[in-house]
Amino acid sequence: SQIISLNPLPLKKHDCGRAHIQVCSEEEFLRDVMQFLLIRGHTRLVPPGGLAEFPDAVLNSKRLDLFNLYREVVSRGGFHVGNGINWKGQVFSKMRNHTLTNRMTGVGNTLKRHYETYLLEYEYAHDDVDGECCLICRSSTAGDWVNCGSCGEWAHFGCDRRPGLGAFKDYAKTDGLEYVCPNCSVSNYRKKSQKTSNGGLLVP
Template sequence: MRPIPHSQKQQMHPFMCLPETSFHETSIVKPSLTVAPTVKHNSVSYAPTTHRKSTSGPSHTPSVIQLNPLPMKKHGCDRLSIQVCSEEDFLKDVMQFLIQRGHNRLVPHGGLAEFPDAVLNAKRLDLYNLYKEVVSRGGFYVGNGINWKGQVFSKMRNHTATNRMTGVGNTLKRHYETYLLEYELAHDDVDGECCLLCHSSAPGDWMNCGLCGEWAHFGCDRRQGLGTFKDYAKTDGLEYICPHCSLANYKKPPLPPKVANGFSNTAYVPRSV
């Protein structure tokens, strides 16, 4: 049996009213948009991190990392430079800062003995070395130029030689956003860097050399066979070596052959043409 077709004609009613959507559209005035101030070298506005919820779990999709933090009032603490500051003084300062920012849930009741309340690779999260390694490489907003697993995690106490963890880079980023991102923005610990090839601090695909620690725009490196930026930026990506370090290693003189009775021990191998 075939279904009985229904007529698509609209019925006329004695009283017709405007749809609810059109009524609201005519009665609501759009608020004026304000442009947030931006940092010197960036061009994309960034929403304050205070209202962002931090969730964890296998089904959680990592939030998109913006490129332009809003200027934040400096902490004004009397902490020493991060290069000479002790770990205890650093953690106390971070705890005080988090409380001032209203993040009391991140500071356990047990104080310094239980801070931070986060575990990575069966050990308490090493915030001290995590912060030092990130700010020494240009800070969190350098983006994918930092190899979080190869350059940062390997310097932390949470790292082990037999580590088999997956997704370490994304885990470290989430912990950094939770505990240290606002702290970084409120302090002058980030090393300001310029590209060692073009000598500018313009935004771009920044890469950190694994040998000398200097920064370079990936687009400024014209060497062949480097691959793509994504090959280095992913969590388990390649380690970038700048042209200067590559050239220095190439120019190292070979070890002289051992000499016995005035003759070299190396055998002569005829060169095939």
């Protein structure tokens, strides 16, 4: 009857035997998800062919990569973070469904729907979500959270007072701007400056 502290809903923890999400195998994970869905009565989501056909969902002409979808979302604070996660740029790009020539529109909303269908209740019943604190104020208080596209760390958008950032809604859109934290902005600027200075002598 253990309750997960980071869980937005009071759902009892699933008593499964799989390893932690960062070290368990994909097969182990998918078997556990199927078992969980059956226990919870979501039999329509588990095909008759079992693991060989699970999940019965296709994205970008490939079977939905539930394993990497789940790992990327829980590593960024879980589903309740919502639009603080760049679903298209950060999550989709790590999935096997992604291609360099991807032309899908609205892929962020599609991933959210699949996550809600297969994984949301599962997430709430497991202790896989990484707890985060703001890299600027170092607190975990509620607020408009944004996830850095370079280092993956979290920040309260209101704590970042750099000029020219725009509004939170510009980053919260499914296909919105990618947030880059102050630390990575400085680091990226230095790298670009070094490349320019090192390569300046080669420019005719």
